[in-house]
Amino acid sequence: MFYFVTGNKNKFKEVREIFKPLKIKQASIHIDEIQSFNLNEICKAKVLQAYSRLKKPLFVEDVSLEINALNKFPGPFIKWVEETISNKGILKLLEGKTNRKAIAKAMVCFYDGKRLRFFQGILKGKIALKEKGKGWGFDPIFIPDGKNKTIAELGYKWKNKNSHRFKAHSALKKYLTTQESFCNS
């Protein structure tokens, strides 16, 4: 059994689907995250801290939204940005900008006391002109490349087969079943 360390129910729901038929459990313990623009660093510190408490094979995830015209803001601080200025703040910062390119990254880090493995999933796209569709986080403002709808409009089914989160966790799932390592999808 593998534990996914997160306090976020939405994340756990998405990730549980991805891992089927493998079973995972949610470990809803609070882990401090370090302030950094480096997802690997954040995940490594988080997974080691979680393991030192649970002592069971587990993985953590962290997400970054890097907006080209904003020098990669908000990056891994997306959670705090959503809780304060929200998607409306991000749209405000991009008013008048023609370059709306953005990259969503998910980093998954697995540790079982011996093996420390990182799996990154990337979704390229752009920031919409306004919020569209119902979804959490930046789903209502992120339009994946090749689409003309936001992740929120594309819906849960699309998201959970194509998102940065899907790619990262799928790579871990593959590793756990085949032992094939470092994937950068």
Next chain:
Amino acid sequence: MFYFVTGNKNKFKEVREIFKPLKIKQASIHIDEIQSFNLNEICKAKVLQAYSRLKKPLFVEDVSLEINALNKFPGPFIKWVEETISNKGILKLLEGKTNRKAIAKAMVCFYDGKRLRFFQGILKGKIALKEKGKGWGFDPIFIPDGKNKTIAELGYKWKNKNSHRFKAHSALKKYLTTQESFCNS
């Protein structure tokens, strides 16, 4: 001898002045900061980590800029905001807002292996309509209450007798000389 743990030369210069005639040294070691909106939590984690490495009486500082109309954004994440969207981004977010109230907070935390003490300094004010004066961080956009100039325009001398940083470090200085504790100025 007391050590101020910071990699920021500007901060050290300001703080060295405040402590005179007490002498302090700069300990320029890298300490991870945790992601939180709670300055006490951030400083506590930082000072304990620093002490575990240096094993000498030391103190750390963290600053937060809480903007009323932005749900306290950017808070303790001000450093990352300055490095990405900068003061111009903050001004953009406030475009059209009549409430420009903000609070600058500095939290200083001292630890010598036994005594763990917190000292907070607060400066109330508002965010200017545009950048004015030469200074670092948010000095060019912060107008203290009772003034009509930004901290940057008021200048280094004014800043180092009145700022949130001055208040917090002065309280620690007083504690170190008189043993009077918890100050919330």
